[in-house]
Amino acid sequence: MSSSAVDGVPSTGTNETILICLRGNSGAGKSTLARTLRYRHGRGCALVGQDHLRRILLRERDKPRGLAPALIAQNVRFCLDHGYHVILEGLMHAARYRSMLTELRDAHRGRTLFVYLDVSLPETLRRHDTRPMAAEVSPDHLRSWYTPRDVLGWPDELVLPETTTLEQAVERIATAAGLPLTGRDTDILPAAP
Template structure:
């Protein structure tokens, strides 16, 4: 199968991986907020759990849908911040293809957070009532890095601001300012 190039030399792809409760969503949303318009946010949970209502399993459709969504955004000139648990055993192929096929810069980050810390953080999230510590323990995979030489691994002691700054510095994702338009679905004249 031939690789399909995606994006342009100007597009930037940032992938943030880590266990449930590690801070992926908060970091991804802050990166996008600081960039403003022109940056797509691709959330594994939304595509897999909400759109497909699929369990994370070998042979599932979620990796392909996530990959296609990222490619679509890159091909239309958007920078992309994608985030999710994306266990290496299930997502390595899709992530490798994105890395190899992207014409622009790509940064893959892993939030290396212990089970004890993810459980502590989970108690502060709105999802704290959706699933239990027992569920999270079952999903937990210690140090599930891709093992790529340029993978950015951030320890649990990294604050949200420190993580955002490290990712911006490593990826080159422009921080053009917040888009605080209270009418996000109304086009500008």
């Protein structure tokens, strides 16, 4: 990690690293988009998922003063500091995560792109019906978690409407972030023992 800092926050990554943050409501397509971007880029791109760290690792509810934002930031910084591009994805409601996201944005030496998937509640519910977790998570849960248009409001935030196809989203994000899409099937196969 570098000794230079912005407002007391140590800088992270290099001039070459790319940080892409995908935000949106549950069922908006963040995880699918994140996995597709990572696959299409190939090796050297880390995927940090809010749900995995918060729900699985910590088993913590999304609450004020929870540990999840700090753990997410630590994982993102670790990967950037070791030369990886990072795709961070999750709901990350602005009210709870703005501070952490602002620190990551301000501390990152390389390119940073924040993307919000703007999907309506009816479309969210329709998409959720097609997901494996539909049996575990009820439509009422989705309604209670839904926050309409929870954008950060930053001038360079990329807001993608629900009519954006997966391929259009991949191309727009890769272009805006400068993320090369050169991945091949062999790039994500496990290494031989």
